[in-house]
Amino acid sequence: MRLLAGLLMALAALPLAAQQTLPPAPYAYRQLEDPAQEAQAQELMETLRCLTCQSQSIADSDAPMAGDMRHQVRIRIAAGEEPEEIRIWLMERYGDYVSYEPVMSASTWPLFAIPLLLVLVAAAIFWRRFRKRA
Structure with a gap:
């Protein structure tokens, strides 16, 4: 049983030994x-x-x-x-x-547009809030 367990452990470690062998x-x-x-x-x-x-x-x-x-x-x-x-x-x-x-590409344009959109929404909220007070 110990021999079988040792053999299984050695087989499991083979992929690790194969890594980084190339210069x-x-x-x-x-x-x-x-x-x-x-x-x-x-x-x-x-x-x-x-x-x-x-x-x-x-x-x-x-x-x-x-x-x-x-x-x-x-x-x-x-x-x-x-x-x-x-x-x-x-x-x-x-x-x-x-x-x-x-x-910027078809898949990444939202990453550029969303921050700008958030700034515009925040500016609109502040403008409406302070406009009512004045």
């Missing part, structure tokens, strides 16, 4: 040789969210996913792509959430 991508922790290109890459990486930790940019995160994203940004910058093209590619691949710079 980091080459440009995950290595900068580009051209300082201007590295500056472009660094500026872009600071505006992209790490999907694993979600509270850090990919420039600040040590998560393997962030390293892979840094690698992609650097090799695409080195290949001559514009930072905005890379941002669009990452947003198409991972969704709008990956960018710290919000984009």
Whole structure:
């Protein structure tokens, strides 16, 4: 019975052992040789969210996913792509959430409109209340 329990525990731990076995991508922790290109890459990486930790940019995160994203940004910058093209590619691949710079689209316009609507309703309420007193 103990042997069976030990075997089951070992099998349950296999997926955990399989994670993080790949080495980091080459440009995950290595900068580009051209300082201007590295500056472009660094500026872009600071505006992209790490999907694993979600509270850090990919420039600040040590998560393997962030390293892979840094690698992609650097090799695409080195290949001559514009930072905005890379941002669009990452947003198409991972969704709008990956960018710290919000984009207004058909699905996100209420997020921009609702605060404005609330301010207008509050202003109308205050205006009506103070108009009656005067």
